[in-house]
Amino acid sequence: MKKLFNIIAIFLLIGTTGVMAQQPTGRVTTPAKIIGTAKDLNTGEPVAYATAALYVTGSETNIAGAVADGEGKFFITGMDPGTYELRLSFLGFETKTVSDIQVDSKTGDVNIGEIEMTDKGLALEEVTVQGQRDLIEERVDRTIYKAENDKTTAGGDGTDVLRRVPMLSVDLDGNVSMRGSSNITVLIDGRPSAIAASSITDALKQIPADEIKAVEVITSPSAKYDAEGTSGVINIITKKNNLQGMSANIRTGTGLRGSDFGLNASARKGKFGFSLGGYGRAGYNTLGSFDNKQVVTNPDNSVSTILQSADTRRDYLFGRYNLGVDYEINKYNFLTAAVNFGIRNSQNYQNDFLTQNFLNGDLVRNALRETDTKDNSNSVDISLNYTKTFEKKGKDISLLTLYSRNNQQNSFVNTLFTDDMSTIDSRLKNDNPSKNEEFTIQLDFVEPLGKEGKSILEYGAKNILRKAYSDFSYFQAEGANGEYVENLNPTFNNEFSYDQNVTAGYLSYTATLFKNYTIKPGIRYEYTTITADFKTESSAVEIPSYGTFVPSLNLSRKLSNGNLIKASYNRRISRPSLRFLNPNIDQSNPLQVSQGNPELDPEFTDNYELGYSTFFKGTMVSFSGFFRNTIGSIQAVRTVQDDGVIFTGYDNIGHENAVGTNIFTNISISDKFSLNGSVDAYYAMLDNGLTDPLYAASNEGFVISGRLFGNYTLPKDWQVQVFTFARGRSVQLQGSSGGFAAYGMGINKQFAEKRGTIGLGADNFLAKEFKIRNEIITPTIVQNSTNIMRNMNFKINFSYRIGKLSVDQKPRKKKSVTNDDLKEGGSGGAEMTQNK
Structure with missing residues (x-):
C-alpha cells in the first residue's frame, strides 16, 4: 500500500510540474527532439507504427518513447541533455538498437536518419x-x-x-x-x-x-x-503478446455445416498482463452413410456372411475458455498463471441400420437397428509457473506446475426393431462415465557456457501423477417403454482405476563447433510405476514397474547461402493411454466388438533422420529422409466369436518398420503470388510376430500423400487462396485404409486499416460426397467397408479488432509444463472416450 501511495504521489508531482511548465515565461522555446524513420531492411518500405523507446545509456530506465506514423517517422521529446540508447521494435521484426545518441541541449533536433529493421525470420x-x-x-x-x-x-x-x-x-x-x-x-x-x-x-x-x-x-x-x-x-x-494497452478481437463464421464465434481480449499495464477469451464452434447436419461386408470362416468351417448398411448424422458443440495472468515481480523474477476450460458435446446417429446374416449363402436373419451415441465432456487445466532469470543472458531457472482434469460421459443406446421392422423389440444401453486427473511438477535449469554463451547446458527433473477412473455398465430394456435392467456380470458392469507415476530426469547439451556446426546430445531417464484395480475383483492387476534410458542426438551444419543439413537419432517410448487400456466393452455395433487391455506394456522406437534445406531465387526446398523401427508395437488382435462376431483386443505383439521421405517447397513467384506444397512418401513393413497361422499377420506397401496451396494478393486489400490435399491408401497390419482428397477456396477483404476482415469460403464444392474404402484380411476374416461423407461447405467469415497495443520493451519469459508420454492412437483403439 505504501508503494501505491508513493506511485500516486509521483504521478501528482509529474502532473503539477507539467502544469507549471505550461505557464508562459515570456519566450517560446522548442524542446529537443530525436527524429528518425523506421524502414524494412528487406523491402525498403516504411515500418508503420513501429515503437521507439529511449533509454539512458548503460541502464534499463525507459525515459521517453513514441509510435511512428504511417510513413515510419517518429520523434521523441522530453529528455535532458545526455547520452541515450534508442530501441525500435515492431511485431515480426527484431528489436533494433541505436547507441550513443548525444543530446547536447534542451533545444534543437537530433536526426538519426533511417533505421533499418530486420524481419525476425532472417x-x-x-x-x-x-x-x-x-x-x-x-x-x-x-x-x-x-x-x-x-x-x-x-x-x-x-x-x-x-x-x-x-x-x-x-x-x-x-x-x-x-x-x-x-x-x-x-x-x-x-x-x-x-x-x-x-x-x-x-x-x-x-x-x-x-x-x-x-x-x-x-x-x-x-x-x-x-x-x-x-x-x-x-x-x-x-498468439500471445508482450504488449502494453488494451485490445479485443471478435470473430465469427457461419456455414452450411458449421458455425463459430470467438471473443478475445487482452490488457497489460506495467508489470501485470491479463488475457481472457472464449470460443465456441458448432457442427450440424453432417450427413453420411456406411456399408460393411464381412465374411467369416467359423471354427466348424461354415461360412458366415454379414451385410450392414446405415445412414449417419453427426452434431457437435465445442467450447474453449481461458483466463491468463502474468506478473513481473522484478527484473529477474516472473510469475504466470492460467486457467483453461473446455466443453465437448457430440452426438452421432445411425439410422436404418440394417444387418443381414447369411450362413453358407442362405439368409438366416434380418435385423434393423438405430444407434444413438453421445460423447460429452468437460475439462480444466490450471497452471502456475515461476521463472528466474539472471544478468547472464540465457541463464534461467523455472519451476512449472500443472493440474488437469477431464470428466467424460460416454454412452450409446442401441435400439433393435422386431422382425416386421415397425416396432421396437429391445434396447441396449451402455454408460461409461470416466475421469482423468493429472498433476505435474517440473524443475528446469538452463546454463549458457563460455564467454559468449554459445554452448548451452540444460538439465532438470519432472514428476507426473496420473489417476484414471472408469465406471462402466450395461442395461437392457424390453420394448419401447420398458425399464432398463442393469447387467450385473462383472465383465459388463465394473469400476476400473488406473494410477501411474512417472519420474524423470534429463541432461542436454547444445554447442556450436567450427562456427557452422551445431551438436545437441542428450540423455533422459524415466521410471514408471503403475497400479490398476477392478472394484469387483479381490486383487489388483499386476503391472511391473520399469525404468528406461532415452538417448538423443541432433546435428546440423549451416552451408553457404543459408542452406542447412541436419541429422538425428532418438529413442522413444510410447505408454498405452486409456484408449487402449479401458476394459469397457464397446458393442455399439454388436457384430464388431472391441475391448482394451489393462496389462499392456509400452512400445519402444528408434528413429533416424537426415534432412537438407536450401533456397534459390525466392524458392525454398526442404528434403528429409527417415527410418523408424518399433518393437513391442501395440496391435489389434481379432478373433471370431459365436455367430460371426468379430472381437478386437490389443497386445504388444507387433514389429513395425518404416522408411520414407518428405519434400516441401515454398515458391514466391512474385510479391503478390506464392505457392507451397509438399509430398510425403514412406514404405511401411508390419508384422505381429505370431506363428499360429490363424492369427499370424504381416503387411507392407507404400503410402503417399501430398498437398498444395496458393495465395494471390489483389489490389485494395483483397486476397484469394486455394488449397488441396490428397492421401493414398494407408497400409495396416491386417488390411488397408482407403485414401481421400479434400480442397477449398476462399476470398477475403481487409478494411478499416486492416483491423477488420470479411471473407467467403467453400470446401469440397465440386463433389457431393467422399468415399473411403477400408479392408481387413486375416485367415478367417475378410471385411470390406465403405464410409461416405458429405462435407460440402460454404461459409462466411468476419473478424474485427478493437483497441491498440504497443510493444513492451521487456518481454516476459513464459514457460510451461509439457507432458508427452502417452500413446493416444489415431482413429482406432478401445477408447475411454468411445464412439468419436
Whole structure:
C-alpha cells in the first residue's frame, strides 16, 4: 500500500510540474527532439507504427518513447541533455538498437536518419528460409510452420492449420498423423491439455485458426521432452503478446455445416498482463452413410456372411475458455498463471441400420437397428509457473506446475426393431462415465557456457501423477417403454482405476563447433510405476514397474547461402493411454466388438533422420529422409466369436518398420503470388510376430500423400487462396485404409486499416460426397467397408479488432509444463472416450 501511495504521489508531482511548465515565461522555446524513420531492411518500405523507446545509456530506465506514423517517422521529446540508447521494435521484426545518441541541449533536433529493421525470420540463428512473410523455418531439431503468415485458414480451426503443415497428414475426421504414424504427442503452447489428452481430433476443432501463431513439428525431440511419441511432437503455439494497452478481437463464421464465434481480449499495464477469451464452434447436419461386408470362416468351417448398411448424422458443440495472468515481480523474477476450460458435446446417429446374416449363402436373419451415441465432456487445466532469470543472458531457472482434469460421459443406446421392422423389440444401453486427473511438477535449469554463451547446458527433473477412473455398465430394456435392467456380470458392469507415476530426469547439451556446426546430445531417464484395480475383483492387476534410458542426438551444419543439413537419432517410448487400456466393452455395433487391455506394456522406437534445406531465387526446398523401427508395437488382435462376431483386443505383439521421405517447397513467384506444397512418401513393413497361422499377420506397401496451396494478393486489400490435399491408401497390419482428397477456396477483404476482415469460403464444392474404402484380411476374416461423407461447405467469415497495443520493451519469459508420454492412437483403439 505504501508503494501505491508513493506511485500516486509521483504521478501528482509529474502532473503539477507539467502544469507549471505550461505557464508562459515570456519566450517560446522548442524542446529537443530525436527524429528518425523506421524502414524494412528487406523491402525498403516504411515500418508503420513501429515503437521507439529511449533509454539512458548503460541502464534499463525507459525515459521517453513514441509510435511512428504511417510513413515510419517518429520523434521523441522530453529528455535532458545526455547520452541515450534508442530501441525500435515492431511485431515480426527484431528489436533494433541505436547507441550513443548525444543530446547536447534542451533545444534543437537530433536526426538519426533511417533505421533499418530486420524481419525476425532472417535474424534467427538457424533459419534457412528467406523472403517476405515466409512460412517455413528450419532448426536443428524441428521445422516451424508460421501459421500467422498464412491467411488461407481464416475462419477455420486447428485442423485446417495442421493440414498445411509439412510432414503432417490430417484425414477427413481430423485424425492427425506424422510420417504415417498416428502415435504423436500434441502440445498447446508447450504444455499438454486435458482437451487434447481426451481427443486430439476434438482439441484441434476447438482452437481457432486465427489464434495459432505457429506449429512446431519436432521430429527429433531432445532429452528435455518426455520420451513419448513414435513420430515426434507437435507444438501448437497460440498468439500471445508482450504488449502494453488494451485490445479485443471478435470473430465469427457461419456455414452450411458449421458455425463459430470467438471473443478475445487482452490488457497489460506495467508489470501485470491479463488475457481472457472464449470460443465456441458448432457442427450440424453432417450427413453420411456406411456399408460393411464381412465374411467369416467359423471354427466348424461354415461360412458366415454379414451385410450392414446405415445412414449417419453427426452434431457437435465445442467450447474453449481461458483466463491468463502474468506478473513481473522484478527484473529477474516472473510469475504466470492460467486457467483453461473446455466443453465437448457430440452426438452421432445411425439410422436404418440394417444387418443381414447369411450362413453358407442362405439368409438366416434380418435385423434393423438405430444407434444413438453421445460423447460429452468437460475439462480444466490450471497452471502456475515461476521463472528466474539472471544478468547472464540465457541463464534461467523455472519451476512449472500443472493440474488437469477431464470428466467424460460416454454412452450409446442401441435400439433393435422386431422382425416386421415397425416396432421396437429391445434396447441396449451402455454408460461409461470416466475421469482423468493429472498433476505435474517440473524443475528446469538452463546454463549458457563460455564467454559468449554459445554452448548451452540444460538439465532438470519432472514428476507426473496420473489417476484414471472408469465406471462402466450395461442395461437392457424390453420394448419401447420398458425399464432398463442393469447387467450385473462383472465383465459388463465394473469400476476400473488406473494410477501411474512417472519420474524423470534429463541432461542436454547444445554447442556450436567450427562456427557452422551445431551438436545437441542428450540423455533422459524415466521410471514408471503403475497400479490398476477392478472394484469387483479381490486383487489388483499386476503391472511391473520399469525404468528406461532415452538417448538423443541432433546435428546440423549451416552451408553457404543459408542452406542447412541436419541429422538425428532418438529413442522413444510410447505408454498405452486409456484408449487402449479401458476394459469397457464397446458393442455399439454388436457384430464388431472391441475391448482394451489393462496389462499392456509400452512400445519402444528408434528413429533416424537426415534432412537438407536450401533456397534459390525466392524458392525454398526442404528434403528429409527417415527410418523408424518399433518393437513391442501395440496391435489389434481379432478373433471370431459365436455367430460371426468379430472381437478386437490389443497386445504388444507387433514389429513395425518404416522408411520414407518428405519434400516441401515454398515458391514466391512474385510479391503478390506464392505457392507451397509438399509430398510425403514412406514404405511401411508390419508384422505381429505370431506363428499360429490363424492369427499370424504381416503387411507392407507404400503410402503417399501430398498437398498444395496458393495465395494471390489483389489490389485494395483483397486476397484469394486455394488449397488441396490428397492421401493414398494407408497400409495396416491386417488390411488397408482407403485414401481421400479434400480442397477449398476462399476470398477475403481487409478494411478499416486492416483491423477488420470479411471473407467467403467453400470446401469440397465440386463433389457431393467422399468415399473411403477400408479392408481387413486375416485367415478367417475378410471385411470390406465403405464410409461416405458429405462435407460440402460454404461459409462466411468476419473478424474485427478493437483497441491498440504497443510493444513492451521487456518481454516476459513464459514457460510451461509439457507432458508427452502417452500413446493416444489415431482413429482406432478401445477408447475411454468411445464412439468419436
